[in-house]
Amino acid sequence: MTDFSPWSALAGGALIGAGAVLLMLTNGRIMGVAGIVGGLLGEGRRELPWRLAFVVGMVVPGIVLGLTGNLHLQGNGLGTGLLVLAGLLVGFGTRMGNGCTSGHGICGLARLSPRSLAAVCTFMAVTAIVVFVRRHLIGA
Numbered sequence: 001m002t003d004f005s006p007w008s009a010l011a012g013g014a015l016i017g018a019g020a021v022l023l024m025l026t027n028g029r030i031m032g033v034a035g036i037v038g039g040l041l042g043e044g045r046r047e048l049p050w051r052l053a054f055v056v057g058m059v060v061p062g063i064v065l066g067l068t069g070n071l072h073l074q075g076n077g078l079g080t081g082l083l084v085l086a087g088l089l090v091g092f093g094t095r096m097g098n099g100c101t102s103g104h105g106i107c108g109l110a111r112l113s114p115r116s117l118a119a120v121c122t123f124m125a126v127t128a129i130v131v132f133v134r135r136h137l138i139g140a
Helices: 006-027 033-040 045-068 080-096 101-110 114-138
Strands: none
Touching (some): 006 101, 033 080, 033 101
């Protein structure tokens, strides 16, 4: 976090919020990554073009930054197998919670959804516990 800038965070948040509003106004859809990707994998094939464009728009900037050498990642010391397992658990939790952090945290809270409030509180509590265990009990 040595390069943290509140201005870039503010700009990123504003762009995500604007994207969520734009998707709701143009398609009447909630901007939740889990639902959008789920639609690519079989739920609602008629909406394939905009869903594909959304996912490509999330992935391509990272690829471009990586190819230009402007993407600076720090290793976390975890093996690939553990990261794959973590990703599968996130996917399972997303299905179990009827949405992901983006759907509940950005759009659900903005709509004052009680279910989204409960989901976000759960996300944040579990995150705090994991960080505490990783930093103070396991040691990182």
